[in-house]
Amino acid sequence: MRIRTYNFEPDYIFIAAIFLLTVFGLMVLASASSDLGQKKFGDSYYYLKHQILYGLSLGLIGFFLALKIDYSRFERLAFWFLIASVILLMLVFTPLGFKAGGADRWVKFGPLTAQPAEIVKAAFLIYIAAWLSKKTERSRSFQSGFIPFLIVCGLVAGLLLAQPSTTTVALIAFSSLIVYFLSGAKMSYLLSAIFLGILILTLIIYSTPYRLKRVQAFLNPQADSQGTGFHINQALTAIGSGGLWGVGYGKSLTKYNYLPEPIGDSIFAVIGEEFGFAGAAGLVFFYFFLLYRVFRIAWKSRDNFAKLLSTGFGTIIGAQVFINIAAISGIIPLTGVPLPFISYGGTALAVFLTMAGITANISKYNTLR
Numbered sequence: 125m126r127i128r129t130y131n132f133e134p135d136y137i138f139i140a141a142i143f144l145l146t147v148f149g150l151m152v153l154a155s156a157s158s159d160l161g162q163k164k165f166g167d168s169y170y171y172l173k174h175q176i177l178y179g180l181s182l183g184l185i186g187f188f189l190a191l192k193i194d195y196s197r198f199e200r201l202a203f204w205f206l207i208a209s210v211i212l213l214m215l216v217f218t219p220l221g222f223k224a225g226g227a228d229r230w231v232k233f234g235p236l237t238a239q240p241a242e243i244v245k246a247a248f249l250i251y252i253a254a255w256l257s258k259k260t261e262r263s264r265s266f267q268s269g270f271i272p273f274l275i276v277c278g279l280v281a282g283l284l285l286a287q288p289s290t291t292t293v294a295l296i297a298f299s300s301l302i303v304y305f306l307s308g309a310k311m312s313y314l315l316s317a318i319f320l321g322i323l324i325l326t327l328i329i330y331s332t333p334y335r336l337k338r339v340q341a342f343l344n345p346q347a348d349s350q351g352t353g354f355h356i357n358q359a360l361t362a363i364g365s366g367g368l369w370g371v372g373y374g375k376s377l378t379k380y381n382y383l384p385e386p387i388g389d390s391i392f393a394v395i396g397e398e399f400g401f402a403g404a405a406g407l408v409f410f411y412f413f414l415l416y417r418v419f420r421i422a423w424k425s426r427d428n429f430a431k432l433l434s435t436g437f438g439t440i441i442g443a444q445v446f447i448n449i450a451a452i453s454g455i456i457p458l459t460g461v462p463l464p465f466i467s468y469g470g471t472a473l474a475v476f477l478t479m480a481g482i483t484a485n486i487s488k489y490n491t492l493r
Contacts, residue, residue, distance in 0.1 A: 134484040134487045135420075135421060138418070138483070152391060152466055153171060153466070153468055154172045156386045156387050156391055157387045157468065158379075175470060179473035179474055180473060183474040186477055188481065190485055191481045191484050195489075196429070199254040199257070206247055206248060210279070212231060212243060215240065216240060229287050244280060245292070250433060254433075257307070257427070273300075274320075280296065285328070290459070297321055298440075299439040301317055354384070355385075355390070356454055359383065359390055359452045362397040363452075363453065365377075365397055366397040366398065366404070369401075371398055371400075372398060378397060391462075392452045415438050426489050445464055448461045
């Protein structure tokens with residue numbers, strides 16, 4: 125007979141990894157944003173200060189609250205988290221919302237701005253994990269499981285596509301499908317959802333010129349090197365110029381007018397240039413280690429909700445890391461996805477730190493074997 129005991133101590137290695145990665149992200153942001161901040165605001169540290177004030181500070185509050193509150197409370201509040209996130213998504217189309225970069229993705233509450241698409245990543249996964257863990261037979265039922273799953277996914281996806289935020293839809297759909305599959309769903313349901321998702325994504329790409337141009341630039345980046353291929357060509361130049369050991373911290377040249385989005389989507393290119401292949405590879409391995417700790421927590425979790433939720437969080441972080449690095453390295457078409465814990469974006473950093481806090485809280489209740 126196996127005796128089950130509980131840890132009641134969080135995974136300190138996981139927590140240390142999260143904060144090392146966050147500190148490294150702030151360090152990289154300080155370098156990548158120096159020229160942009162000086163030109164736009166007369167302050168080389170403007171973006172770093174903004175990230176600390178609105179991202180790190182709120183993220184630390186979210187992390188420590190999530191670490192202190194028993195994760196089971198999130199299961200009871202899951203439906204309301206979903207409702208709140210859907211309302212926030214709708215607010216971007218009201219006077220509270222505003223455009224940036226041609227997209228309706230932000231809402232403004234006084235001095236605070238937020239990107240609801242980042243918030244819905246966590247809220248939706250909490251809801252799906254709670255919904256699937258309450259009745260285990262639900263995941264295997266077509267009428268009470270698969271159809272409602274598609275309806276809820278479709279509602280959130282529709283609001284995100286209207287912004288537009290296509291990659292966020294793909295991230296949420298992928299991580300939700302992983303959670304749905306692990307809950308015991310039939311393989312036929314999973315394959316049907318994947319086929320439907322690929323079909324819809326293909327139609328969306330071919331019906332919107334700017335998305336189609338991104339795919340064409342990926343297939344032949346030299347065809348329009350000063351137009352649609354400019355971003356990827358500059359990113360590859362930055363990564364390549366770093367060599368094995370890099371040009372040195374703070375010495376990137378491509379961040380000066382050459383590299384689009386050096387503090388956001390392209391920050392990995394700055395890392396590759398300043399820290400070289402060794403530094404970029406080291407970061408990738410560090411992400412692998414972080415994901416190993418997350419999935420280890422999921423594997424040892426004592427209940428289904430904790431297992432599904434921590435798996436969902438690990439999946440969406442891992443998928444976003446892959447998409448960002450693969451896109452900026454020319455492996456997949458370019459897309460607007462920040463690098464978790466590193467790219468500029470207060471809402472994203474706060475949400476990822478809160479996810480980490482919930483995961484660390486789950487690790488308190490691991491079954492010791």
